[in-house]
Amino acid sequence: MTASDWHRLDARMLAISLTWLVPPLCSTLLILLLTGGDLDLAAGITLGSIGLTFLIVAAVFANRLLSTRFRITDDLVELRTGAVFRRHRAVPRDRIRSVDVTASPLHRALGLRVVRISAGTHVAGDDRQLTLDGVSRDFAERLRRRLARDATAADTTLAVLRRRWLxxxxxxxxxxxxxxxxxxxxxxxxxxxxxxxxxxxxxxxxxxxxxxxxxxxxxxxxxxxxxxxxxxxxxxxxxxxWWDYRLEAVGDAILLRRGLFSTRLVWLERRRLRGVQIAEPLPLRLARGGRLNAIATGLGSADDRSTSTKSALLPPASRLEAHRVAAAVLGEEPGFLSGLELARAPRAALRRRVTWALAAVALVEAPLVVLGALLTEVLLHVAWICGLVLVPLALAAAFDAYRSLGSGMTGRYIVTRYGTYARRTVLLDRSGILAWSVDQSASQRRAGLATLVAVVAAGRGGYKIRDVALADGLALVREATPGMVEDFLESASGNHRHPVEEGVSALPDQGRTP
Structure with missing residues (x-):
């Protein structure tokens, strides 16, 4: 059978349907253990409903398995599903943006793998993702190599798991x-x-x-x-x-392997990479640690979160290690991010954050004060005690959020940093920026500030440079993407309109490609 023939999912997938029985069985055994085997009528009805649900789900699962066909040709990856309501989907091979191979513990025990082929982002549902749930391990590896076109490429190890990261x-x-x-x-x-x-x-x-x-x-x-x-x-x-974690450069792609019981293999072409983000949640930041995630087409907005395991390039590790791996993934020198200095936000940005912090405390305090005045003095005492605790915490968060604000450029990347509990540093490849949006709220206009949004076809779709001085922000846009906004600003000035009066969007030339 050749690769272009129609294939079925592996017959061993029938055993996977038994996993639907595990939760109700475990729940039943636990309840029997805690109650000494004494169950009333309501408990029996509930357990019977669970068993009936299992039978229905197992039947649906078996029908899906028997009605699924797929094949890989020179131009397409095709998938046919459904017995009554049939569905035929196809993804052009030149549009494939990521190949993800995973295996749950039961898949591994049976020698099976799940292959997810993605060809787009910002698309609801799975219209641009084909999932082959239940192919043999060898077939999955051959399929990945054929789609990734890296069978003969040399490997370069970028990072491996270190015990000290625990x-x-x-x-x-x-x-x-x-x-x-x-x-x-x-x-x-x-x-x-x-x-x-x-x-x-x-x-x-x-x-x-x-x-x-x-x-x-x-x-x-x-x-x-x-x-x-x-x-x-x-x-x-x-x-x-993260067991057996290994990050490799394979030709023009990045290959990540990890997992103890549920294994995962993610392949990502470098030409789809639009940047990286380093997230530092407060506990990790205090320990000088952070997370590293990719910003790439084909991953989707849900994988922009720092906790996403699909876009993660590195487990929680030291900040220096995150910087080193980020430079390696981007193809830059090892010290690319060392000594990175960003322009600070204006003092008006600090005033905005202090105002927000005190307003949040006021929202908490107001009900206590009102109810205390109407009902009991106890609530008034609770209010001033809460104020003693919340006001310093809110002000500390406001000052920390201001210290985290920054923006600038380094090499071919534009950099933005923001956040307090979870501080993020985002590096975006300037060549991947499709458009700019300049937004101003009423309070920002009074303070002479603006929020710039770099629009990219990856991640969440737009990354903000928060609360920059308007003139400095427009200068940064001109320097980062020369020629993209000049014509628009000149046209806006000719029409006697302020270019950021209500927020504007500067679009690139039609010939620019993502």
Missing amino acids: RYAPLTVWGVAGVGFVVGGFARLLDSLRINPAEIGLLRATWHGLTVLPLWAAITVPILSVVLLGALTSLVTFVET
Whole structure:
């Protein structure tokens, strides 16, 4: 069978349908363990509904598997799905922008892989993404190499996993959030099965143990337990996600491999790369760490988040390592980002942030003051105590947000930095900028400030340079993209209109290509 023939998904995918049975089985076993095997009628009905849902989903899954066909020709990648409602989709091979190969633990155990072929961005749904869920490992590798056209290219290792990066793993909030999701899901499960938590021995004993502690200990112990469990969860997630991490330059593409139980292989052409962003959430920033993500066509706006694993080029690591890998990915010298200095925002930008911070505190304080005046003086005391805490925190966040603001150019990249809790430094290739938008709110006009938006066909689609002086911002635009805005500004001046009175957009020549 040749590559251009029609192929079916691997028959071993039938076993994957059994995974739909795992959650209800685990839930059932857990409830039986906690209740000693005593289930009432409501619990039995709920479990029966779960079993019926499993059968329906398994039948749909089997039908999708048997009705799916795909083939790869010299010009197209085609996918046919559906038995009753048939659908035929095709992606031109010259429009393919990324090839993503993943494998869940069960896929790996069965020797299967999931191949996602993407040919666009900013498109709702999967109209420009074909997913081949269930091909053999060898076939997936041959397919990736054929589509990536890198079978004979030499590899250059850009980064590999370092043990010292593990210390950055607990410095995220997602582990704590994950603990919250699990606890909330367990509570909803008990509620759906009409089980009173007070009737479960372990929970009753835990609650009784907390009630005999002093008040400060009864509050501190659960918080510390959640934080420690969250840190452990983050560490385990880091190991599973980034195990065997390797970033390579393969010809004119970047190849990323990672994963312990669920493996992932991402291929990204350099010609699709529009820049990178370095994100520094506050806990990581305090430890001089950060994350590195690609800004590239074909990834989509959802993958612009610093927590996106699809656009991530580096796990949480030191800031110096993020700078080194960013330079390597962009094809620049190793010290490309060392000593990077950006122009500071005007003092008016600080005043705006202080105003926002105090307004946010006022929104919190106002209900307490009003209710305190109408109902009880206790709320008035709560209001002034909250004010003592919130005002310094709000002002500190405002000053930090101002210190993070900056913009400038380095080499062929325009740079913008912003954010307080999660500070971002974005480097955009100037040749990939399609348009500029200059926006001014009423308060910005009074302060002589503007927000510039560089429009690119990648990531979120537009990246902001916040609160720059209008003249300085227009000068930066002219320097970054010569000839793009002069004609528009001259035309606007000839019509006696201010070019940024209500926000304008400067479009490039029609001949410019993304």
